[in-house]
Amino acid sequence: MNTPGSAVRHNLRQLTTIRYIVLGAFAMALIGLAAGFPGQPMPIALLGLLALFVALNLWTRHRTRLARPISEIEFFGHLLIDIGGLSLLLYFTGGATNPLVSYFLVPVSIAAATLTRGPSWAVTGIAFLCYSLLLIWYRPVPALLPAAEHAHVNLHVLGMWANFAVSAGLISYFLLNMAAELRRQQQDLARRREEQLRDEQLLSVATLAAGAAHELGTPLNTMKLLVDGAREDCQGLSNSELHTLSRQLDRCRDTLRKLVHAGDLRHSKPAAHEVRSYLRALVASWQVTRPDADPRLDLAPGGPTLVAEFHPTLAPAIQNLLDNAADASAEVHIDARWDHDRLELDIRDFGPGFRRPRGDPTPQLGRSSKPEGLGLGLFLSHATIERCGGTVTLTPAPGGGTLTRILLPLTEAVHETQISGDR
Template sequence: MQVGEIGPSRVMIVTEPVGQQRPARMATWVMTRLTSPEYTAIQLTRFQAATGLAMAGILAALVLTANLGRNLRRERRQREQLHEELRRAEHLAALGKLLAGVAHEVRNPLAAIRSTAQLFQRLPPSARDPSMLDPILQSVDRLNALVSRLLFFVRTGHEERRPVDVNAIVQETLALLRAQADSQHVVLQTELAPDLPMLFGSASALQQVVLNLATNALQAMPGGGTLLCRTRRLEGPPRLELTIADTGPGIAADELPHLFEPFHTTRQEGTGLGLALCREIVQQHGGCIELDHQQGWGAVFRVTLPLSC
């Protein structure tokens, strides 16, 4: 048997032929791969170096991940803080606008009360007529209505919620307005869905929405017309739709951007809180209110409320 080296990490073993006959009946050779101690040390050193680099990479990744997490949390807190500051700024701006509107609406009746009272005082007792005080009573009634609407506006969202029959609310509200409609020769029409499900909400608040929209519709038709109230169920996701339409002149295009702003009104006797209150109530119920346009109708208000709220 002969052994010979054929490389730094291999040796070759060759056996002699078996037997005396030539050629030999059987001859075998075996090639065995061996590893020298020097090569093993080199490979071990390389493995240790690679392992060290891998561990260092893992450690660096963990550090970077921790830093990234801290940065994300800090940015989220900053974003929430900015959002809160923006919300406060918007709230203060809305509050300032609301207070300015309140001051304007209160000042006019107070001026009428003051001027009427001064005029009444200057007249001799014989010329004083109790009917001269009617403007004072009218101004007081207007102030009372303004305060009532403001209180309802502030309390919106805090009413007791329970299952509500919207069809019943529409019928009750139209019954309250029937005498005014008859005096104006306005026809009241209803298209109420018979299978309308119950809506979880505030009955008094939703009735205020119907009352404000229907009252606005009547005021837009002093010479007669038609007022339509329609309810139906919408699918995907399940919603309830209430439509109140009139055959009045409609709403001018330049009024649309300010339609739901508080104290914005086109009528001298209006307070400008009706539509703003309607939007606030509808939004508190998770819904939306919008002005639609349909052929043959004037102003068409569509209120959509989710049935799952």
């Protein structure tokens, strides 16, 4: 799997190969000048620079083999070294009159394709500055001078300079946009892979749930009959205990019915509900199944009166999050705020708090803060709400406990004036 660090290492390795090519081109050019102009002295500093860059490149190649990570800043520094070294080499070989001055475009292109926007434009600006200085300060090479040199800068050289400025700007602009688009596509691809994996997990859970519902149906019905018979005989357990056991069995059977019809529910269409009525009914139906809980529902008084569309799978998903809160503490605070575009629902418990491993932004199967839990409920609630365009975040609440925040987009079905009979 490619990581940002491995990509930078690969880019630096490619840069060393490019350096060898450029150093070879300079060496061949110097050999050609020495052969064509035997009387032309060869600067010792130039030969020393070539030797220094060969040594630097050997060290850089060795650096790419080390286990220590290579950062983008380090790669940025290597590009600046290349620009500085090229400027020194060109200073001794004709400056801007040297045809190899166009090589400045190479580090500019590499920076635009591999670095972020800030460092890339820095490389472009420094390369342009070095090119501009080479128009004024350089050691002339007679073979590169025009036949009739004027006192002012040659128009051909100025044209090369202007061409470099335009080319460098265009390359940086277009390659930066292309690189940004490529990174965005890679992020989208990674997100789709995560969604596909989650969908596969959901399908597996749904298949197992349907099978478990059918397998558990018969033993639950048998237990229900035995409890009803024991209530008539009033033997063993007290009548209140049998009544509680009967209610729990009824709850199990209701849950299994929901599992059996989960597939039909998933394919059903959103239904229109008045927001306040929907939230009150949701909490009321949940409290029937959790008589031990003590919920406090606060609806924002300033919220608009509107009818919005709610998918049928949303209620079980939110109630499952309420179950998690009630498992942590009997006291549960539910605060709801909304406008015409979004519903914000906060569920606050006063338990020990929710712990999640660092760097793990979403719930996963097999991970739960409960010793006996599998993380299934939170995983399914998160997936359901996300499919409806919403988000779920769990954060430590001030003073202890967990704050579960649900953000849902609202699609208004009927305007306020049309719902007077829905209250």
